[in-house]
Amino acid sequence: MTDQAAEDARPADAVGRALLQTTRALAVVGGLICGLLALMVTVSVSGRYLFSAPIRGDYDLLAIFTGVAIFTFLPYCQMVRGNVIVDFFTSNMAPSKKAVLDAFGTLLYLIIAIVFTWRLYHGMLQLRDSGEVIASYDFYRWWTVPFNLLCMIVLILAILYTLVRDIAVARQRIRLAEGGPEKG
């Protein structure tokens, strides 16, 4: 994501600003988790080679907290419309027509996010009932899922917000600078 693209996607209204700040804060938390994981891996690798003493269960911790971090990234990605689209066939369309298509795509994402959140809730109950712990710690697997669910709820709000914006643009109530940057 370039600064310019992030700038273009910056919402002007209060709801949008609040959502952007919330999703940004979540993403920073996730980024910090990744940073701490990198640190943990480094300490563990050094410990293994210098003292034959790696951090206990380092890969389990890595997996579970990477998972926590990834969930925090999704809402921000949606708020700044960082998800990858193909603009080849539609590049010459009027912005309002593009917005109709974008609204359709966002609506699909909304349905998917709601279904996945609902299923994740049941997945959490399943994990809790099975009492699964990560190896080498008495850390129940389901403990991190409530936070994942929180991220999913923020994601749903972010998608709803972008959907409302798409519809507004499609109805030509507001004009937006070109959003939806592509990634390579």
Added chain:
Amino acid sequence: MSDLAIGAIGFGVLIVLIAIRVPIGVSMLAVGTVGYMSIAGTSSLLSYLKTEMYWRFTTSDLSVIPLFLMMGHFAARAGITTALFRAAAAWIGHFRGGLAMAAVGGCAAFGTVSGSSLATAAMMGQVALPELRRYKYSGALATGALAAGGTLGILIPPSIVLIIYAILVEGNIVHLFQAGFLPGVLATMGYIAAIAIVSRINPQAGPARPRADRAERWASLRDVWSVLLIFLVVMGGIYSGIFTPTEGAGVGAVATFLVAVIYGGMRLKGLLDALIETASTSGLIFLILLGADVFNAFLGFSRLPMWTAEQFQHAGLSPFVVLLGMIALYLVLGCLMDSLSMILITIPIFWPIIAALDFGLSPDELKIWFGIITLSVVEIGLITPPVGLNVFVINSLAKDVPMAETFRGVVPFLMSDAVRVSLIVAFPVVSLILPRLINA
């Protein structure tokens, strides 16, 4: 309706959705869930979805991705692109086209710590473009060299695309990284040769600059030791098997963080930006990964990949004709979409076909060779019209160069790419020799 037909329709709908601007990850999720449901039934889908997202994000083999991305984002703030370009320019800047060669060399060196093409092109572009223009390099050569040089970021390991490929075909990331090294060097030499030829034909395009004296040359090397050290520790550690790619990425993220803070002047704002960039690049990749997972589960149920592979096996086509067909398709697709999505959509179909054909290689070596071919070919899409992303990135930095001129400037590098891909296809040993030697 047969499961095969549902699979084929699903594939068609996927392409339509992608073509009408639905995000690629969302398209795959939508088709994947509906297709899964129509073949396996609603209750099976609902039970699959309970833990699918959790497990897709919570696996240690994917945690390597955010770590490598973080390493690249810190490396971009470590000031090392400036040091790399200056050092390369001091040593080869006095040749005809030497500064453009230095930019390509700098991209290659930066590629050893970065797994992203766009970042490499953008970082090196910011440093090298003003210098190239100051010495009156033609807009076409300057921007073409940087756009092509950027692809070295992903051709030279570490490479996010290779990691994803390895996960899709259940291949060995370490062996793929080893295999990618020589073709990466070959690509660098090919680009340098392209610059040499262009500036021989048209000396105005890449004038030589004054020779740097000996003291200047050695002094320039002082600032690149950090890159060398990170490369030796991270990639050396991974190639030699001292640590896993995940561990290498973790160590690399910490090392580039330190260099960025100590030498690159990264402060709180830079750190926050790097974290946010890690979040948005990882977020978009994992949404596509999740989509690909659900879509591939559906494709697996439809048996479409196996069926297609069998058709090809029985068609009696020469394996190389099939391979060339895939390469051609990748070149076309590369004009439309990014390399990651391309690989995630095609490999589940293409790999079973390739695996079923006889190329005279063991299954493991075939996996490696095909991976390197795929990587080399999909990256070409980054510099071909109409949506060559590297070209756009570089062109946006060079305000005075028209887009058409940049695309024209890329042509010699595309020729060099064609030669290299032909070599990699004709001589599998180019990719296989390093893994063979190291793991013997």
